[in-house]
Amino acid sequence: MNFAFSEEEEAFRAEVVAFLEDWRDLDAFFGQGHHWPRVKQLFQAMGARGWLSLGWPESEGGLGKPLTWEYILWDEVGYARAARNPLASGIVAKTLVRYGSEDQKRRWLGPIRSGELHFSLGYSEPEAGSDLASARCRAERHGDVYRITGEKCWQSYAQDMDLLWLLARTGTQESRGAGLSLFVVPLDAPGVTVGPLPTLDGDQLNEIHLDGAEVPVDARVGPEDGAWKIMAEALADERHIQFPPKRVRRDLEDLVDWVRENGRGADPAVRSTLGDLAVQVEEAEVQGLIVLDALRKGRPGIVEAAANKVVHTVVCQNVARAALEIAGPAALADDCGLNTLWRQSIWETIGGGTSEIMRGVVAKQALGLSGRR
Numbered sequence: 001m002n003f004a005f006s007e008e009e010e011a012f013r014a015e016v017v018a019f020l021e022d023w024r025d026l027d028a029f030f031g032q033g034h035h036w037p038r039v040k041q042l043f044q045a046m047g048a049r050g051w052l053s054l055g056w057p058e059s060e061g062g063l064g065k066p067l068t069w070e071y072i073l074w075d076e077v078g079y080a081r082a083a084r085n086p087l088a089s090g091i092v093a094k095t096l097v098r099y100g101s102e103d104q105k106r107r108w109l110g111p112i113r114s115g116e117l118h119f120s121l122g123y124s125e126p127e128a129g130s131d132l133a134s135a136r137c138r139a140e141r142h143g144d145v146y147r148i149t150g151e152k153c154w155q156s157y158a159q160d161m162d163l164l165w166l167l168a169r170t171g172t173q174e175s176r177g178a179g180l181s182l183f184v185v186p187l188d189a190p191g192v193t194v195g196p197l198p199t200l201d202g203d204q205l206n207e208i209h210l211d212g213a214e215v216p217v218d219a220r221v222g223p224e225d226g227a228w229k230i231m232a233e234a235l236a237d238e239r240h241i242q243f244p245p246k247r248v249r250r251d252l253e254d255l256v257d258w259v260r261e262n263g264r265g266a267d268p269a270v271r272s273t274l275g276d277l278a279v280q281v282e283e284a285e286v287q288g289l290i291v292l293d294a295l296r297k298g299r300p301g302i303v304e305a306a307a308n309k310v311v312h313t314v315v316c317q318n319v320a321r322a323a324l325e326i327a328g329p330a331a332l333a334d335d336c337g338l339n340t341l342w343r344q345s346i347w348e349t350i351g352g353g354t355s356e357i358m359r360g361v362v363a364k365q366a367l368g369l370s371g372r373r
């Protein structure tokens with residue numbers, strides 16, 4: 001396993017770091033909902049450099065770069081706390097490249113590449129989160145349109161996005177994963193209502209009600225009832241950037257800065273805690289590189305990515321917990337620093353698949369424990 005980046009990759013990293021200098025005041029990795037207009041400007045500036053389509057094939061207007069480039073880009077953006085990677089240029093665009101019709105590609109890939117067009121992910125429902133195959137939101141075909149009715153919840157950023165990447169049932173309820181299809185639905189279409197669900201860290205997720213919303217048949221991406229395979233491939237496209245390791249490094253550095261500024265660095269208990277956390281951050285970084293290495297070698301990286309999510313979210317919580325213990329009441333009074341770390345690190349273990357589900361993946365796929373007697 002070679003963890004070294006090439007000279008060209010390191011040069012790209014330097015370019016990204018220099019670019020981010022102009023966005024130092026954009027603190028939108030947490031609480032993007034409060035900063036959307038500027039986050040969109042950031043994405044447009046990245047789009048102008050081709051960075052939103054780094055890994056897309058050149059034939060589709062991308063730069064055709066290896067996965068490492070995307071890893072470096074989002075690692076540095078995460079470290080700068082500027083933003084999270086947009087859904088549109090990752091899951092959506094890569095799926096369109098694979099499964100989109102020529103017309104869909106023509107309509108959507110250009111504005112996604114330029115940072116103009118943005119998507120929210122409409123998978124989860126009130127009774128279908130971990131068990132997504134039980135989704136009930138229904139799309140019925142009537143001639144040239146699908147009529148969609150149902151409820152989605154926990155949609156990140158939907159209040160600011162243009163389109164919904166929607167998972168809906170086209171088969172019977174019993175068909176589970178084999179009866180689901182993917183659609184692109186305008187979030188301002190008649191019959192679509194978006195409402196806020198406040199989160200612990202002061203940001204918001206959303207619930208989305210679809211009440212007979214109509215989309216043309218060519219808003220379906222991929223074959224009818226074919227969503228399951230497409231979604232699995234889309235997840236694989238994102239494994240190397242799902243948890244940028246430098247995010248936890250930045251969490252720790254923020255805590256170390258607080259300790260220095262508040263004269264607590266000589267306290268042996270504080271030093272011991274921070275030393276231990278520094279080791280955990282190193283371990284998390286290695287785990288992120290293990291995911292990248294697996295994907296670069298053409299392996300699916302499913303177990304590696306599940307382990308990575310558990311390791312990262314545990315370290316996030318350990319840093320946040322230590323921050324509260326070290327800073328005490330001062331951390332509670334601090335609305336945007338250590339306090340945010342704590343409140344945010346709680347939900348990090350849920351979004352994108354819970355820790356229990358991730359541990360289940362490792363138990364089943366790495367240890368061969370199926371859960372059946």
Ligand SMILES: Cc1cc2nc3c(=O)[nH]c(=O)nc-3n(C[C@H](O)[C@H](O)[C@H](O)COP(=O)(O)OP(=O)(O)OC[C@H]3O[C@@H](n4cnc5c(N)ncnc54)[C@H](O)[C@@H]3O)c2cc1C
Pocket residue numbers: 120121122123124125126127128129130131153154155156157205347348350351352353354355356357360
């Ligand atoms: C910050 C955040 C952002 C999100 N963004 C989006 C988004 O943009 N789009 C979207 O569609 N969804 C989004 N989600 C939803 C997210 O994908 C779900 O919350 C997650 O998959 C869990 O589903 P659930 O909430 O229904 O919990 P449930 O699946 O009901 O789980 C409840 C509890 O039971 C445990 N559990 C469930 N099944 C098992 C099992 N088989 N074995 C062991 N334990 C189990 C879980 O680990 C959990 O502790 C987001 C969630 C969060 C917190």
